[in-house]
Amino acid sequence: EKQVLESGGGLAQPGGSLRLSCAGSGFSFMYHAINWVRQAPGKGLEWVSIVSGDGTYIYYADSVMGRFAISRDVSKNTLFLHMSDLRAEDSALYYCVKGTNSGNYKGDYDYGMDVWGQGTTVTVSS
């Protein structure tokens, strides 16, 4: 069974940093794009970032550009989201989400995201 498991959430001060982790099982990060999607309390879904299976393509939402960065350890099938200069509006449940396809080709994005974790909560507050 394909699964992803997020960890690393917690309380951070405004301007602070956190690192989220996403561990995958039952599939390889080399062959699937991995996304981060967040959901503020009582709000809708907001896409945050994506890395393609071959690692060539990494994209970020404008709202986090320059503050968040993705890295990964393919050998451990683990992805990291490095979050810095955190703001109150970054408070949300962060989901790690497996892309149905690799994301190496533009058409891959049309297949959506098919495996969602349970999320890890980030709270930014003083």
Add this chain to the structure above:
Amino acid sequence: QSVLTQPPSVSEAPRQRVTIFCSGSDSNIGNNAVNWYQQLPGKAPKLLIYLDLLLASGVSGRFSGSKSGTSASLAISGLQSEDEADYYCAAWDDSLKGYVFGSGTKVTVL
């Protein structure tokens, strides 16, 4: 303010049909496929529809998707209480270089 526009809520009686509309632009729905996600209360979202109209694995045939131009729709036929959830449309946006989501539509079974 979401890039894709959805109605906040729809409601219908059991066994009836509801349709949720999602409106976008040339840079997203007009040029890329639409995906639909279902989020049951307190749960993580689940992929329902991909490539505009294909059912994800294990999804009931009561769900169907369609697209025309820069708009898409999700229909649920034979509405059941278990369909009460938030539904989100999404598509890749070529200008933003990322996925954009609709604001979500809450389906209530009367």
